[in-house]
Amino acid sequence: MKVPMLDLHAxxxxxxxxxxxxxxxxxxxxxxxxxxxxxxxxxxxxxxLGIKHAIGCASGTDALVLAVKALGLGAGDEIITTPFTFFxxxxxxxxxxxxxxxxxxxxxxxxxxxxxxxQAITSHTKAIMPVHLFGQCSxxxxxxxxxxxxxxxxxxxxxxxxxxxxxxxxxxAFGDIGTLSFFPSKNLGAMGDGGMCxxxxxxxxxxxxxxxxxxxxxxxxxxxxxxxxxxxTIQAAVLLVKLDHLESWSQQRRVNASYYDKHLAHxxxxxxxxxxxxxxxxxxxxxxxxxxxxxxxxxxQKKGVxxxxxxxxxxxxxxxxxxxxxxxxxxxxxxxxxxxxxxIPIYPELTQEMQxxxxxxxxxxxx
Numbered sequence: 061m062k063v064p065m066l067d068l069h070a071x072x073x074x075x076x077x078x079x080x081x082x083x084x085x086x087x088x089x090x091x092x093x094x095x096x097x098x099x100x101x102x103x104x105x106x107x108x109l110g111i112k113h114a115i116g117c118a119s120g121t122d123a124l125v126l127a128v129k130a131l132g133l134g135a136g137d138e139i140i141t142t143p144f145t146f147f148x149x150x151x152x153x154x155x156x157x158x159x160x161x162x163x164x165x166x167x168x169x170x171x172x173x174x175x176x177x178x179q180a181i182t183s184h185t186k187a188i189m190p191v192h193l194f195g196q197c198s199x200x201x202x203x204x205x206x207x208x209x210x211x212x213x214x215x216x217x218x219x220x221x222x223x224x225x226x227x228x229x230x231x232x233a234f235g236d237i238g239t240l241s242f243f244p245s246k247n248l249g250a251m252g253d254g255g256m257c258x259x260x261x262x263x264x265x266x267x268x269x270x271x272x273x274x275x276x277x278x279x280x281x282x283x284x285x286x287x288x289x290x291x292x293t294i295q296a297a298v299l300l301v302k303l304d305h306l307e308s309w310s311q312q313r314r315v316n317a318s319y320y321d322k323h324l325a326h327x328x329x330x331x332x333x334x335x336x337x338x339x340x341x342x343x344x345x346x347x348x349x350x351x352x353x354x355x356x357x358x359x360x361q362k363k364g365v366x367x368x369x370x371x372x373x374x375x376x377x378x379x380x381x382x383x384x385x386x387x388x389x390x391x392x393x394x395x396x397x398x399x400x401x402x403x404i405p406i407y408p409e410l411t412q413e414m415q416x417x418x419x420x421x422x423x424x425x426x427x
Contacts, residue, residue: 063405063414065366069410075301080192082297089270096292101300105256108223108230108303111238112267115257116291117272120219120241123255124152124189126289127215127237130257130267133186135160138225139215140180140400142172143374143386144394148192149217159382161185162376168334170194170347170401173393174202178210187213192221192231194370195247195313195344195405196335200226200234207235217241220344222248223310227338232258237268242299247344248306248312250295274349313343316415320346320404323419328352345370347404352404356425360404363421368403373413 072079086095102114117123133139134309135157141149143162151162161183163176164238172190188207190198200216207214214235222240224231232238257268268276275286321332331349335341347370350356374394378388388395403417 062364078301097296103294111258112260115268117255119253119288120255121148122289123239128156137186138184139187143376145191171198189215191217195342197224197226198233225340254295310342311410345403347403359425
């Protein structure tokens with residue numbers, strides 16, 4: 061049996077008639093940039109997340125770059141974030157000429173450990189950028205308490221966590237700005253790149269809308285230098301169809317996670333994902349911890365089971381950030397987990413037979 065890490069063929073099979081109908085509407089107007097579907101998606105996302113302003117843009121990376129820029133953060137400013145995340149988190153800070161300051165992560169949730177934040181705050185610290193990694197919301201109560209105490213801005217990198225909650229409140233709804241990615245492999249993925257910024261602050265929303273069109277407003281008059289970062293109408297049309305299915309997909313991912321939790325308990329040295337009781341995860345990934353990660357990965361690949369490592373090298377050890385002055389040993393939790401994490405298929409279209417094959421393949425390795 062073959063069990064891919066993600067099966068977009070299965071995801072799109074039943075959706076294509078609706079998607080084609082939506083695309084036909086776009087083709088009828090030929091409004092490919094900032095067409096009506098973009099505004100419709102923004103309004104639909106506002107309703108879903110309970111946030112006042114949604115601003116579509118070209119990618120999840122651009123959403124972060126725009127968020128940092130809209131908050132006026134730049135040269136001389138420090139932004140505290142996690143070293144255990146996708147590259148865009150830190151690169152968005154760097155590209156705005158600000159300085160990413162890393163702190164270590166929680167060994168159970170993989171998210172930024174709030175207990176480590178205050179010791180990293182200096183007179184140059186202007187913001188905190190938590191990441192809701194693998195679909196589980198960070199401890200936003202603790203993070204917001206620290207931010208308010210020290211008068212810091214908060215940008216939620218929610219590329220992997222749309223629909224996740226903390227104490228019943230949607231991710232993206234805590235900080236000054238939240239960001240989403242619609243990369244095709246995400247729980248809500250487009251047929252190409254796409255992203256979005258969310259905020260409850262009207263002034264920030266205005267700034268974000270202006271920054272995504274070169275800082276223009278009115279047309280051909282530029283108050284500042286922004287980006288060319290607009291969400292394509294075609295991608296918005298696809299996402300309009302898929303957003304209606306997101307909650308049911310997330311629920312099925314939780315069902316699949318429960319199956320793994322039950323059947324992988326006490327198998328070898330495996331630790332299954334820990335979900336904080338205050339969090340509702342959407343399981344963008346289902347990530348195991350095992351000291352025999354590389355051997356297990358090779359075994360699963362041989363068995364035809366998709367698997368992946370997110371992420372093999374923490375950001376503070378990346379060559380391009382050498383000038384920040386970090387070294388091996390600075391963030392031991394992130395460094396240890398980078399050697400031990402392995403994600404296995406969790407997408408909603410998995411059959412129980414496929415899941416059982418994944419479980420059996422893992423058990424076979426450890427036996």
